[in-house]
Amino acid sequence: MTFPSTDDLYITDVPGKGKGIIALRYFQRGETVLAEVPLFTQSIVRGNASVLGALAQCTPEQQQEFFRLHSCHGDRYAQALGIFETNVLPCGSNDAHGHVAQQGGIFLAGARFNHSCVPNVNNHWDAARGQLVFRALRDIEAGEELCLGYGRLLAKRGERRAELSAKFGFDCACEACSLEGKALVASDARRECLAMMYSAHLRGSYGDPFEGVGEAVLALRFLREERLPVYESSFCYSGFHCCAAVSDFTSAMSWAHRAFEASRAAFGDDHACYWKDFVANPSSYSDASSLGKRTLAGPDSSLWNVLGF
Ligand SMILES: [Zn+2]
Numbered sequence: 273m274t275f276p277s278t279d280d281l282y283i284t285d286v287p288g289k290g291k292g293i294i295a296l297r298y299f300q301r302g303e304t305v306l307a308e309v310p311l312f313t314q315s316i317v318r319g320n321a322s323v324l325g326a327l328a329q330c331t332p333e334q335q336q337e338f339f340r341l342h343s344c345h346g347d348r349y350a351q352a353l354g355i356f357e358t359n360v361l362p363c364g365s366n367d368a369h370g371h372v373a374q375q376g377g378i379f380l381a382g383a384r385f386n387h388s389c390v391p392n393v394n395n396h397w398d399a400a401r402g403q404l405v406f407r408a409l410r411d412i413e414a415g416e417e418l419c420l421g422y423g424r425l426l427a428k429r430g431e432r433r434a435e436l437s438a439k440f441g442f443d444c445a446c447e448a449c450s451l452e453g454k455a456l457v458a459s460d461a462r463r464e465c466l467a468m469m470y471s472a473h474l475r476g477s478y479g480d481p482f483e484g485v486g487e488a489v490l491a492l493r494f495l496r497e498e499r500l501p502v503y504e505s506s507f508c509y510s511g512f513h514c515c516a517a518v519s520d521f522t523s524a525m526s527w528a529h530r531a532f533e534a535s536r537a538a539f540g541d542d543h544a545c546y547w548k549d550f551v552a553n554p555s556s557y558s559d560a561s562s563l564g565k566r567t568l569a570g571p572d573s574s575l576w577n578v579l580g581f
Pocket residue numbers: 388389390432444445446447448449
């Protein structure tokens with residue numbers, strides 16, 4: 273056991289992966305497993321000199337811990353910069369619209385989370401408190417390894433592995449990447465389909481409201497089957513938008529409620545706040561009643577079973 277350990281989790285050697293973080297107790301979905309202030313941060317314009325400059329402000333013990341972290345860059349970068357680039361986590365939001373966090377930080381504990389294409393932990397920057405919060409994406413049992421998702425998760429196994437190998441220098445052997453035969457074909461198909469639906473969501477392209485809400489239900493099913501709850505609130509937004517647009521406020525309210533719960537679990541109360549008003553009053557949404565009145569359905573409606581979703 274090495275620095276830092278708590279009663280909740282500990283850092284240890286994980287076969288085939290170097291160091292990793294193991295849960296010492298049960299964590300409920302949405303619970304904070306770790307909240308950590310950065311050892312130091314760097315802007316997106318950085319180099320070995322700026323990393324060494326920041327390190328000079330740290331204690332000798334902190335410097336020692338920093339140099340114990342792994343670098344996957346070999347001789348491509350000087351050592352300090354290589355370690356920084358391998359372990360940096362965003363202090364802000366990197367979103368799928370191409371917005372990149374302007375600051376990245378080193379977190380001596382957080383850097384020890386390994387990757388999984390089925391992550392059970394999500395990291396989200398809490399700007400008000402100046403700390404990175406790691407939350408359980410689902411219920412986690414004592415003894416499970418805690419993993420983040422480093423790269424694109426909505427992609428086929430071959431694409432995910434190629435990206436992880438190029439950026440981080442390892443061949444992913446997570447449970448999704450270890451699938452074979454029909455199970456792998458089905459997983460690849462679901463993730464590819466989710467990627468297409470996610471990019472339609474980002475473009476705000478919903479098409480026919482009934483089809484839009486049906487796609488959101490299908491996406492939730494695929495996310496459940498792929499165990500990827502981190503995207504749940506995004507697809508609930510699509511369902512909410514479609515229902516609110518046709519003035520089906522009862523269904524819109526249940527989509528908003530589901531989005532609120534999913535957002536709170538993955539990103540915390542501050543982030544989930546966005547949904548509070550819409551749960552209470554979906555007609556306050558800017559695109560509410562922008563299309564002709566129709567009755568659709570919420571995420572848990574029995575209609576979807578009847579239709580075979
Ligand atoms: Zn994987």
